[in-house]
Amino acid sequence: MSGDLIRDAVARSASVAEVMIGRGVLADAGTLYARHFAGPVVLMADERGWGAAGAAVEAALTGAGIASRRHVIPATPRPKPTVDLADSLRAVLKPGETPIAIGSGVMNDVVKHAAFTAGISYMCVATAASMDGYTSAGAPLSEKGFKKTIPCRPAKVLLADLDVIAAAPPEMTGWGYGDLAGKVPAGGDWIIADALGIEGIDDVAWPMVQGGLDGWLSQPDRIAAGDRDAVEGLFLGLTLVGLAMEAHGSSRPASGADHQIAHLWEMDDLHFGGERVSHGACVAVGTMASLRMYDWLLKQDLTTLEPARRAAEAPDLAAKEADIRDRFGPGEIADRAIVETRAKHVQGAELHARLQQLRDAWPHLSARLRARLWTADRMAQHLARAGAPVEAADIGVDPDYLLRTILKARFLRSRYTILDLLDEIGLLDQAATAALPGATQSKVGT
Ligand SMILES: [Zn+2]
Incomplete structure (x- = not known):
């Protein structure tokens, strides 16, 4: 098929x-x-x-x-x-x-x-x-x-x-499984951007990725064992994802917060066990971070958001630029991150309107997200069985480095993801902390 x-x-x-x-x-x-x-x-x-x-x-x-x-x-x-x-x-x-x-x-x-x-x-x-x-x-x-x-x-x-x-080598197939697993939270990110009128879902590219995704990810043990039929499914899936990106004209169908987190480790030239950590291995861990934030977000009740209060206290562009310079240090990376961030930044009346839209859409949006996403636990089991990394420690990233990465990943791309939504409602720090391995998930007042 x-x-x-x-x-x-x-x-x-x-x-x-x-x-x-x-x-x-x-x-x-x-x-x-x-x-x-x-x-x-x-x-x-x-x-x-x-x-x-x-x-x-x-x-x-x-x-x-x-x-x-x-x-x-x-x-x-x-x-x-x-x-x-x-x-x-x-x-x-x-x-x-x-x-x-x-x-x-x-x-x-x-x-x-x-x-x-x-x-x-x-x-x-x-x-x-x-x-x-x-x-x-x-x-x-x-x-x-x-x-x-x-x-x-x-x-x-x-x-x-x-x-x-x-x-x-089985580890390479595990990387491919990790890269494909990232399409689960990336789909969630696109649903959010669609619901908020930021970037609509493309009816051609979406089913090319999301239509077969659960099936391609369904046989992690056989993929790890090098079973030709299972590996063929994985390869077909990865090929279709590539074609979906070409059809859509950007990597939106295949890449969200999971990839932004991964890209930061790749830019840091992350090494573990004497080898450069591969793209798919970074994405597997980025996927876990993103899905843990989704688990946390879906426990919150955003219908109680106060758009006017939040829009008034949210950081303006100058504050974000200062934050970027602080987190990235001086230099070209910070300059480029500022350009990317400017492209998606909203404040004042525009942010107020978006938060109202989010509050009103939340019952429907949260149901759409639940219908598409996997829980982090389910994904962790599948990644482990596929021979892919699961926890940050599996690629040599300690909890503090993971947290710092999550908190700055959104500045890397103009693409709107769960990280931006959490930041705009003022809950990114709490969600990122909840995404650390072993953190207990809780509900907070919004
Ligand atoms: Zn990728």
Whole structure:
């Protein structure tokens, strides 16, 4: 069923021409390439990705009479998703060559950016169900320390051999599960933005992600065991999410507070156990933080909000800017955070009107949220069974660092999420404290 949805989404896509997912399909790499491209190939991989699929892709190209050369970079330390790395790959491209990225998240993102800035399209051979970016139109990369999703074109052609994907290290599949789990609270964030008239739900992209989500997440044990059918479901889900972002024109269908929290750790270049903590691992922990705040929020009665009083006491833009400089320190990251925050800041009469709307909508909005969201406990059990991190400690983040991250994550993006709603009603500190592992959940007067 997800396969049909992918076919429909590819047919609608402006950039993705073909997605081939199946067992043993690496052997089709040459004919697949020839259907969509012409000219010689440069195969771009790190040593790990090359080891997973490089030789088979190279042989398939040779078999189809396509000239290729290799550009393989070291796998240790794990390559960083930066604009600098993407630029260095673009510099390797010769006129007329098409890059084929062989690998998972980082390799795909940097080749995506390199190809886009070179004005050409590329093909991707996925080696792990580790994230949702193969078919998405953005590359989340750091530029001068600020992690942002840079608009790009997705891979024109995606090839995913399930024998390769299922044989990837189980932790990588756990990362993909974590990235997909983030779509649960991200859906909640979009419901909030929709209900408050800030960013309406898109009837095309929403069902592409939320329609199959619970099903894709329903078999964590089999995914952890590398069961090909379960891993195929995960990969199809991640692929559809990528296409949904392209269809919508932003990452809104796939990313909310969970990703804002994760991006801060990625910008801090978080390491644990000697390795850089992956995107999906950060998102898994961000997802838990977001769902714990939702659990807390849904215990509150926002029909007792006092919009006039709250609008009068809420911080104005200057106070927020001072807060940002205080939390981020001086420099470019704070400058960019201020720009993002300005774009969504409201105060005075505008905030008053929004809070009235929230108060009036709360019975219906809270019911919509309950119908879509998972409890944090349910998600914790699923993440653990999938082999994904659950608690901040699992990625080397202590409670104080987690709390600081939650409290500043909203400044990173103009996208409105549960963090903004909590801030606007003056309850972010309490909700964030409730989101710390082991915190007892309580109800407060509003
Ligand atoms: Zn993600």
